[in-house]
Amino acid sequence: MSRLRVGLLSNPTAALGTAHRVGRQVGHLLRLAGISVVDISGPSARVARARAEEVRDTLTALVVVGGDGTVSLGAEIVAGTPVRLGIVPAGSGNDFARALGLPLNDPEESTRALLHALSRPVVAIDAIEITAAAGGNAPPHRSIALGNVNLGFDALVNARANTSRRGPTFRYTTAVLRELPAFHPLPYWIEVDGGQRQDLDATLVTLSNSGFFGGGMNIAPQARLDDGSLELITLEKVGRAELLRFFPRVFRGTHTTVDGFTIRPVREVTVGLRHGRAVRSYADGEARSLLPLTARILPGAVRLLADLSAPSDDADSASEGAP
Numbered sequence: 466m467s468r469l470r471v472g473l474l475s476n477p478t479a480a481l482g483t484a485h486r487v488g489r490q491v492g493h494l495l496r497l498a499g500i501s502v503v504d505i506s507g508p509s510a511r512v513a514r515a516r517a518e519e520v521r522d523t524l525t526a527l528v529v530v531g532g533d534g535t536v537s538l539g540a541e542i543v544a545g546t547p548v549r550l551g552i553v554p555a556g557s558g559n560d561f562a563r564a565l566g567l568p569l570n571d572p573e574e575s576t577r578a579l580l581h582a583l584s585r586p587v588v589a590i591d592a593i594e595i596t597a598a599a600g601g602n603a604p605p606h607r608s609i610a611l612g613n614v615n616l617g618f619d620a621l622v623n624a625r626a627n628t629s630r631r632g633p634t635f636r637y638t639t640a641v642l643r644e645l646p647a648f649h650p651l652p653y654w655i656e657v658d659g660g661q662r663q664d665l666d667a668t669l670v671t672l673s674n675s676g677f678f679g680g681g682m683n684i685a686p687q688a689r690l691d692d693g694s695l696e697l698i699t700l701e702k703v704g705r706a707e708l709l710r711f712f713p714r715v716f717r718g719t720h721t722t723v724d725g726f727t728i729r730p731v732r733e734v735t736v737g738l739r740h741g742r743a744v745r746s747y748a749d750g751e752a753r754s755l756l757p758l759t760a761r762i763l764p765g766a767v768r769l770l771a772d773l774s775a776p777s778d779d780a781d782s783a784s785e786g787a788p
Contacts, residue, residue: 469525469583470501472548474513474539476531476556477506484555487572488530491553494576495528500583510538517542524548526770528579532556533612537749541609544592544766551579551770557636557680558750561612564675564690565771582770589765590690590773593674595746596761597754610748611690611767612675614760616736617700618648618668618708619678623747626679637679641712645705652739657697657731664739668708669700672734672760682715685728691773693764694730701725733761 473495475488485506492502503520507513517527521542528551529539536552543550553575554562568574582588593610615623626640653665671678673696676688685696702725703711714720721728737757738744746753 468501470503470523471495471551472503472505472517472520472524472527474517474527474529474531474535475504475506476529476535477508484531484535487553487555490572491528491530491576491579494573495579498576498580500580514538514542521546521548526551526579526583528553528770530555533558533561533749534751536561537610537612537751540592540611540767543768544609544763547768549582549587549768549770551582553579556750558678560677560680561675561749563681564612564677564688565769565773567771579770582772585772588691588769588771588773590767590769591674591693592763592766593672593695593748594761594763595748595753595758597746597758606754608748608753609763609766610674610753612673612749613678613684614672614753615678615747616653616670616672616744616756616758617651618644619671620744620747621648622679623750624745624752627750627752637682638712641709645709648705648708650701650703651744652741654737654739656735658733665699665701667699667701668703669698670736671698672696672731673698674762679712679715682712683718684715684720686718686721687728691765692730693762694732695734695760695762696728697731697734698728699726701727733759735759 473492475485477485495502505516526549527539527543529535530553539550554569595608596605598605621644622640625644626636650666650668654662655665656662673685673688676683676685678684688696743755745755
């Protein structure tokens, strides 16, 4: 029997319950390969996290089965430890899996990839630490993300899309169309890498580590997971009509030449609003804290059970049906 011990964490609700079934299949295949598997799944993220933390020191790897939110949970559990993070995409968007070129909707191929990676040298990738000041005497709230932190129109769309039961592409497109009529650029203040505070009126403010969001949109084509920096993405001076035309261009990869669209590498960013509505940030598809917040890169914080590769062709297929 192999000395390798793998924790298995499946999201029972991801993809309408599909992830739970996929998790059982992956666990069975790993055991057939001689891997010791401990199932730490739970009815909630809180329970699963507690179970994982109890056995973390005994694990070689933690394999998460679900979407981007489940991957983010796994990253929080293993960040800064020797435990490697394995990913079996079984969610709605699977954007982080796309960035890694992992097989989608194929549990057997996913398991083969995990077994192959177990025999390969460790690959370390960066993570995003998100810190928001808490009220009163409470300490600042800290969380970890791997793919993106959304802070503008993209966050509002994410919130609306999470309530939809459509497919990931149509879910995001429908949310854009419903959020757009009442939207106006937001009045941000922003501090980059310890520099002076600047005012910014923008439609999109996104921090990207993986490049992908919204069910297959490659918003930052040059983003890398192991370069020690984040991509700060902003979109300014764009009205509602132009914004409606912008998102289809992201699917096609022609958006980087749009006037007002900028990408620059950063290590730490603090973002808040000067006035107006409260905006909740989203990271890896899940709700996080209200603005203001600080996000900074954590180089090499997560050991990955995968090979870094070019995005898979599945990312191209995700654009089918895009407007």
